[in-house]
Amino acid sequence: xxxxxxxxxxxxxxxxxxxxCQDFARLGFFINPRHHHPWGTDNHLLMFPENFIEVxxxxxxxxxxxxxxxxxxxxxxxxxSMARREGISLxxxxxxxxxxxxxxxxxxxxxxxxxxxxxxxxxxxxGSEEEAVVSLVMLINAQxxxxxxxxxxxxxxxxxxxKEWMTHPNGANGITGVSYIAPAPEALAExxxxxxxxxxxxxxxxYLTVHTDRGMFEVLSRAKAQERFAxxxxxxxxxxxxxxxxxxxxxxxLDQAKAVLVKNGVAFVATDDGGVRIPGHYAGNTIIExxxxx
Numbered sequence: 001x002x003x004x005x006x007x008x009x010x011x012x013x014x015x016x017x018x019x020x021c022q023d024f025a026r027l028g029f030f031i032n033p034r035h036h037h038p039w040g041t042d043n044h045l046l047m048f049p050e051n052f053i054e055v056x057x058x059x060x061x062x063x064x065x066x067x068x069x070x071x072x073x074x075x076x077x078x079x080x081s082m083a084r085r086e087g088i089s090l091x092x093x094x095x096x097x098x099x100x101x102x103x104x105x106x107x108x109x110x111x112x113x114x115x116x117x118x119x120x121x122x123x124x125x126x127g128s129e130e131e132a133v134v135s136l137v138m139l140i141n142a143q144x145x146x147x148x149x150x151x152x153x154x155x156x157x158x159x160x161x162x163k164e165w166m167t168h169p170n171g172a173n174g175i176t177g178v179s180y181i182a183p184a185p186e187a188l189a190e191x192x193x194x195x196x197x198x199x200x201x202x203x204x205x206x207y208l209t210v211h212t213d214r215g216m217f218e219v220l221s222r223a224k225a226q227e228r229f230a231x232x233x234x235x236x237x238x239x240x241x242x243x244x245x246x247x248x249x250x251x252x253x254l255d256q257a258k259a260v261l262v263k264n265g266v267a268f269v270a271t272d273d274g275g276v277r278i279p280g281h282y283a284g285n286t287i288i289e290x291x292x293x294x
Contacts, residue, residue, distance in 0.1 A: 003050055003051070003094040003213050003214040004094065004095070004096070004213050005093045005094060005095065005101070005151070005195065005196065005212060005213060006050075006051070006093065006094050006212040006213035006214025006215060007051055007091060007092075007093065007094070007175050007177075007178060007212055007214050007215035007217075008051050008052075008091075008092040008093055008094035008095075008152045008214075009045070009051055009052045009053060009054045009091070009092045009152070009175075010053060010054070010088050010090075010091045010092075010175070010178050010244065010247055011043075011054045011056050011078070011088065011089045011090045011091070011092070012053060012054065012055050012056065012086075012087060012088055012089070012247075012283070012284040012285075012286050013056050013057065013078050013081050013082040013086060013087065013088075013089035013284075014055060014056070014057050014082070014086055014284045014285075015057065015082060015086060016057070017034075017042065017044070017055065017057040017059075020055050020057070020283075020284045021044055021055060023282055023283055023284065024046060024053075024055065024283055024284070026264040026265075026266055026282065027170060027260070027261065027264075027266060027278060027282060027283060027288060028168055028169040028170025028171075028172070028257060028260035028261070028264075029046045029053075029168050029169075029170065029172060030046065030047075030165060030166075030167060030168045030169070031044050031046065031055075032044055032045045032046075032047060032162070032165045033123040034123075035120055035121065035122065035123065035132075036059060036120060036121070037074070037075070037118065037120055038063065038066060038118055038119075038120065039063050039064060039066040039073065039074050039075030039076075039118075040058055040059060040060040040061060040062065040063030040064045040066070040075040041056050041057065041058055041059065041064075041074070041075050041078050042056070042057060042058075042059040043055060043056045043057075045160070045165070046168075046172075047160070047161065047162065047165040047166050048166060048172065048173050048174045048175065048249075049161070049166060049173060049174065050094075050174055050214055051094070051174060051175045051214055051215070052160075052175075053175065053247065053249075054092075055284060056078060056089070057082075058075070058078065058079055058082070061079070063075060064076045064078075064079050068113070068114050068115065068116045068138075069114055069115075070113050070114035070138075071113075072113035072114060072116070072138050072140065074116060074136075074138070077089075077090070077140070077145070077148075078090075080145075081145070081146070084146070084240060085146075085236065085240045085243060085285065086284055086285040087236075087243065087244060087245065087280070087284060087285035087286045088178065088180075088243070088244025088245070088247070088286055089146075089244075090148055090149065090150060091148075091149050091178055091217075091244070092136075092149070092150055092151070092152040093139075093149055093150070093151050093152065093195075093212070094151075094152065094213075094214065095135075095137070095151035095152060095153040096153060097153065098115060098135035098136065098137050098151055098152075098153035099115065099135070101137055101151045101153075102114075102115055102137045102151070105137065105139065105194075105195070108194050108195070109194060110139060110191070110194040110195055111139075111142065112137055112138055112139050112140070113138035113139075113140050114137075114138060115135060115136065115137055115138075116135070116136040116137075116138060117133075117134070117135050117136075118134055118136075119131050119132065119133050119134070120132050120134070122156075122159040122160075124159070124162070125162060125164040125165070130156070130159055131156075132154070132155075132156055132159045132160070133154075133155040133156055134152065134153065134154055134155065135152075135153040135155065136150045136151065136152055136153070137150055137151035137153075138150045139151070139195070141191060144182070144187075144188065144242050146180075146240075146241075146242050146243050146244065147180055147182065147188060147219070147242050147244070149195070169256075169260050170251060170256060170257040170260045170261075170290065171251040171252040171253040171254075171256040171257055172249045172250070172251050172257070172290065173249075173250055173251065173252055173293060174214075174215075174249060174250045174293070175214075175215050175247060175248070175249055175250075176215050176216065176248050176249065176250050176291070177215050177216045177217070177218065177246075177247070177248035177289075178215065178216075178217050178218075178244060178246070178247055178248075179217075179218050179219075179220065179225075179228070179229075179244070179245055179246035179247075179248070179287075180217070180218070180219045180220070180242055180243065180244050180245065181219075181220055181221070181222055181225045181234065181236060181241055181242060181243055181245050182219050182220070182221070182241060182242035183221070183222070183238075183241055183242070184221075185203070185206060185207060185208040185219040185220060185221060186203055186208065188208060188219055188242075189201055189203050189208055192208070192210045192217070196210060196211075196212060200212065206220065206221035206223060206224040207219070207220055207221070207224050208220075215248075219242075222234070222238075222241070225245070229245070229246065229277065229287060230269075231269030231271075231277055232269060232277055232278070232279040232280070232287055233279060233280070235280050235281070235285060244286070245280070245286065245287055246280075246286065246287035246288070246289060247286055247287070247288055247289070248275075248288075248289040248290075248291060249288065249289070249290055249291075250290075250291055250292065250293040250294070251290050251291070251292060251293060252293060253292075254274075254275070254276070254290065254291070254292045257276065257290045258276060261276070261278070266278060266282055267279065267282075271289070273291075274291065274292065275289055275290055275291035275292070276289070276290050276291075277289050278290070
C-alpha cells in the first residue's frame with residue numbers, strides 16, 4: 001500500500017454512537033462491528049481500500065486518563081474535543097513503521113507527544129476474534145489542538161482492511177480530502193511543511209492546501225469556507241475555530257450514491273463541479289461530499 005503519511009482515517013467524535021451509526025448508514029455507508037480501546041473510547045469503521053472513516057465515542061469515562069510515557073491521554077483528548085464540538089477530532093496519517101516516522105519528525109523538528117502502543121480485540125466477519133496491535137505517533141498541535149494528527153501503524157492490517165467491510169451501498173471507495181476552517185490558514189503552513197515538506201503545501205489568501213500520498217487537506221478562512229461549502233450550513237461558531245468541518249469521499253457511481261440518499265430521505269446539494277454535498281447534521285456534525293472517482 002503506497003500511502004506514506006497520506007490520509008489514513010479522520011476521527012469523527014460523537015456523543016451518541018448508535019445515532020451516528022444510523023445516520024452514516026442512511027448515507028449509504030457500511031458500518032463494521034464496534035471495537036473498544038483501552039483508554040475508554042469505542043469505534044466503528046467505514047472501510048475503504050486505502051483509508052477509512054472512524055466514528056468514535058466514549059464508552060467508559062473512568063479510563064480516559066490512561067497516558068503514554070509522555071503523559072498524553074488519547075481518551076481525554078477525544079473527550080475534550082467532543083465537549084468543544086462534535087465532529088472531526090483528529091486525523092490519522094498512514095504509517096507502516098511508526099518508530100521510523102517518529103524519528104523522521106524529530107529530524108524535521110515537528111513536536112510530538114511520543115508513541116502509543118496498544119492492543120485491542122478485533123472482531124472478524126465470521127465471528128472470530130484476534131488481537132490487533134497498533135502503534136501511534138501523536139502529533140498534537142499544542143497551539144491549535146483541533147488541527148492535530150497522528151501516525152497510525154497497523155501491525156496486523158488484515159484485521160482492519162477486511163474485504164467484506166468495503167462494499168458500501170453508495171459505492172464509496174476512498175477518502176480524497178479533509179477540510180478545516182481556521183481564522184488564519186497561513187499560520188498552519190509551517191506545521192504542515194514540517195510533516196510533508198514545502199513542495200506539498202500551497203498557500204493563497206485565506207486558503208491552504210496540503211497534498212499527501214492519499215488525499216488532500218485544505219484549510220480555509222470562514223469567508224472562503226462559505227463560498228466553498230455553498231448550500232449547506234457551517235455549524236461552527238467563531239469560538240470553535242479552528243475546526244475540521246468536512247470529509248470528501250469518492251464513489252464508483254455518483255448515480256448510485258444519489259439513489260441511496262433519495263431513498264433514505266437525505267437532503268443534499270448538487271455541486272457545480274459534479275458532486276453532492278450533504279449537510280453536517282446527517283453525519284456527526286461533519287459535511288460529507290461525494291464525488292465520482294477519478
